[in-house]
Amino acid sequence: MNEQTVNVLLVEDSPTDARLIRHELREVPGYGLEVDVACRLEEAAVKLSQQPFDIVLLDLGLPDSMGFETFLKIQQILPRIPIVVLTGSDDEAAGVEAIRRGVQDYLVKGTIDGKTIARAIRYAIERKQAEAALQAKNDELALANRELEAFSFSVAHDLRNPLNSIIACCSVLSSEGESRLDADMQTAVNHITAAARRMARLIADLMELSKITRREMNNDSVNLSDIARGVFVQLRDFDGGRIADIDIDPDLTVEADPGLAVILMENLIGNAWKYTARAERARIQVGRTIIDGKAFFHVRDNGVGFDNALAGRLFKPFQRLHSDKDFDGTGIGLAIVKSIVDKHGGSIRAEGEVGKGATVYFRLER
Ligand SMILES: Nc1ncnc2c1ncn2[C@@H]1O[C@H](COP(=O)(O)OP(=O)(O)O)[C@@H](O)[C@H]1O
Ligand SMILES: [Mg+2]
Numbered sequence: 292m293n294e295q296t297v298n299v300l301l302v303e304d305s306p307t308d309a310r311l312i313r314h315e316l317r318e319v320p321g322y323g324l325e326v327d328v329a330c331r332l333e334e335a336a337v338k339l340s341q342q343p344f345d346i347v348l349l350d351l352g353l354p355d356s357m358g359f360e361t362f363l364k365i366q367q368i369l370p371r372i373p374i375v376v377l378t379g380s381d382d383e384a385a386g387v388e389a390i391r392r393g394v395q396d397y398l399v400k401g402t403i404d405g406k407t408i409a410r411a412i413r414y415a416i417e418r419k420q421a422e423a424a425l426q427a428k429n430d431e432l433a434l435a436n437r438e439l440e441a442f443s444f445s446v447a448h449d450l451r452n453p454l455n456s457i458i459a460c461c462s463v464l465s466s467e468g469e470s471r472l473d474a475d476m477q478t479a480v481n482h483i484t485a486a487a488r489r490m491a492r493l494i495a496d497l498m499e500l501s502k503i504t505r506r507e508m509n510n511d512s513v514n515l516s517d518i519a520r521g522v523f524v525q526l527r528d529f530d531g532g533r534i535a536d537i538d539i540d541p542d543l544t545v546e547a548d549p550g551l552a553v554i555l556m557e558n559l560i561g562n563a564w565k566y567t568a569r570a571e572r573a574r575i576q577v578g579r580t581i582i583d584g585k586a587f588f589h590v591r592d593n594g595v596g597f598d599n600a601l602a603g604r605l606f607k608p609f610q611r612l613h614s615d616k617d618f619d620g621t622g623i624g625l626a627i628v629k630s631i632v633d634k635h636g637g638s639i640r641a642e643g644e645v646g647k648g649a650t651v652y653f654r655l656e657r
Contacts, residue, residue, distance in 0.1 A: 296323040297412060300344045302335045302365070303328065303377065304353050308400055312348065312377070312408075319409045332356040332364060339368050346415055348398070350377045351385065359385075362394060373419035375411050377403075395419060440501050447498045454494070457487045489621075493609075496623035500608060503630050508548040515543040515588060518553055519577045522560045530564070535573035543579060543588055547655045551631045558624040559590040559651050565618055566649065567594035580652060591650040597643035605641050628653070 299316065303309040309328050316326050327342070329335035332355045335347070347369075351361045365374060376397040378386040386397030395415035398407060461484040465477060472480065519539045527533070545552070560575070567573035576591045597605070597612045604610045606629040611622040625641075628651075632639045635655040643649040 296325055297346065297416070298325045298342070298344045299327070299346055299348060299412070300335060300338055301326055301328045301348045302330075302332070302353065302361075303348070303350045304330045305350070306330075308350070308377075312400075312403060315403050315405050315408055319405045319412070324412075330354070332361060335365065336368055339365070339372070344369075344372060346412055347372055347374045348377060349374055351389075359389065359392070362389060362392075366393065371419065371423060373415035375415050437505075440505055444498060444501045447494045447501070450494055451491065454487050454491050458484060458491070461487070489615075493621050493623075496621045496627075497608070500623055500627050500630060503551070503554070503627055503634075506551070506634075508551065508634055510546050511549050513545055513547045513549050513552045515545060515552060515556060516541050516577070518556045519543075519560060522553075522557050523575075526560070526564050533564075533568070533573065535564070535567065535575060538574070538576040538578075540578035543577070545588070545655050547635055548631075551634065552655075555628050555631045555653075556590075558628045559653075562624060562651075563590050563592035563594065563649070565594075565620070566596075566613070567592045568618075570594055582652060585654060587652040587654045589650050589652045591648065593648040596645050596648045597641075598645055599643050602641045602643060606639065625651075 301309060301312060301316075303312065309330075313326055313328070316324050327338060327344075329338050330353070332353050335349075338344075339347075347365055349362060349365060351358055353361055356364060362374060362376060365372070373395045376386055376389045376394045377400055378389075378397055379400055383397075383399055386394075386399065389397055395418050396411045398411055461480050465472065465480050465484075516539050523537050523539075560577070563575045564573070567575065570593055574593045576589075578589055578591075580587050580589050595613070595618075601612055605612065605625045608626040609622040610626075611620060613620075629639055632653050632655065636657050637653060637655040639651065639653040641649060641651045
C-alpha cells in the first residue's frame with residue numbers, strides 16, 4: 292500500500308481548515324497522496340460518483356448536511372470506502388461515537404499533523420480491506436452453507452422413496468408369504484423393517500434439522516412457562532401412567548420466535564421426560580438460573596443423567612450417550628435445540644451426573 296498513490300477526498304466547508312489539512316497532507320511521508328476537496332455534501336457525492344477515491348476525510352458539519360447524517364449519506368453512496376471523520380477539538384465524543392457506528396477513525400482538527408494523518412489513512416484503508424476480506428469470506432461461507440443444506444435436504448428427500456419401497460416389500464413378504472418364510476427368515480425380515488423404519492426416522496429428523504436452520508425468524512414475546520405446561524399435558528396424554536413431579540416457574544418470558552420456542556421446549560422437556568422414565572418418582576423443573584451474571588433458563592431432571600465429561604457432544608447431530616435399547620431416539624433433538632439457540636444468538640450448555648440427572652441451561656439472547 293505504501294508506494295501506491297492514495298486518492299483522498301477531503302470534504303470540508305471551512306477554507307481555512309481545508310487549507311491547513313491540505314498542507315499537512317502534503318507532508319505525509321511514504322505516500323503519494325492525491326487530494327481533492329469538496330465543500331458541500333452534494334459536491335462530494337458528485338465527485339465520488341465520477342472518480343475513484345481510496346478514502347474520505349469528512350467534516351460532519353457541512354452547509355447542506357449536519358452531524359452523523361453526513362457520514363451515513365457518504366456511506367450510502369460508497370458503502371465500501373473508508374471514512375475518517377474530522378471533529379472539532381470540543382467534540383471528541385462525536386468521534387468516538389462515529390467509530391462505534393462504523394467510521395474507520397477520527398481526527399481532531401487543530402491537532403492534525405502529517406504523522407497522525409499518515410497513520411489514520413493507513414489504518415483506515417487496511418482496516419477497511421480486512422473488513423471487506425472478512426465480509427467476502429462470510430458471504431462465501433453463508434453461500435456454501437446454504438448449498439450444503441439444500442443438498443442434504445434433497446438427498447434426504449430422495450432417500451425416502453427407496454426406503455419406503457423396502458418397508459412396503461418387507462410387509463408383503465411377511466404377510467402374504469407367511470407360510471413360505473421360516474422363523475429365521477421372518478426374523479430377518481423383521482430386522483430389515485425395523486432398520487428401514489429407523490433410517491426413515493433419522494432422515495426425517497435430519498430434514499427437520501435442516502428446515503430449522505433455513506427457517507426465517509419472527510420474534511415476539513414468548514412465555515416459556517405456558518409452552519412448558521402445554522408440552523407436559525401432551526406427554527401425560529401419551530404416557531399417562533407416569534408419576535412425575537413437575538415444577539414450572541411462572542412468567543419465564545423471552546423475545547423469541549414462538550414456533551421455534553415450542554420446538555426447543557418440546558425437545559428439552561421430551562428428553563427430561565424420557566430419561567426419567569426409570570426414576571421411581573421423576574422430578575422435572577423448568578426455571579431460571581443466573582450464571583456469571585447472565586440469566587439462563589433451565590430444564591432440570593433427576594433421571595439417568597450422563598457423564599459430564601461428554602456434555603459437549605450432546606449438541607452434535609446423531610450423538611447419543613445412551614443406547615437405542617435403553618432409550619429410543621435418533622440423537623437429533625439437541626442438535627435442533629442448539630440450532631434454534633444459535634439462530635437467536637444465544638448460548639446453551641448441559642450438565643449431568645450419571646444416575647443423578649441432567650440440567651440443560653440456555654438463553655436466547657447474547
Ligand atoms: N435429560 C437428559 N438426561 C440424560 N441424558 C440426556 C438428556 N438429554 C439428552 N441426553 C443425552 O443426549 C443425547 C442427545 O439427545 P437428543 O439429541 O435429544 O437425542 P435423543 O433424545 O434422540 O437421544 C441423548 O441420546 C442422551 O444420551
Ligand atoms: Mg431427544
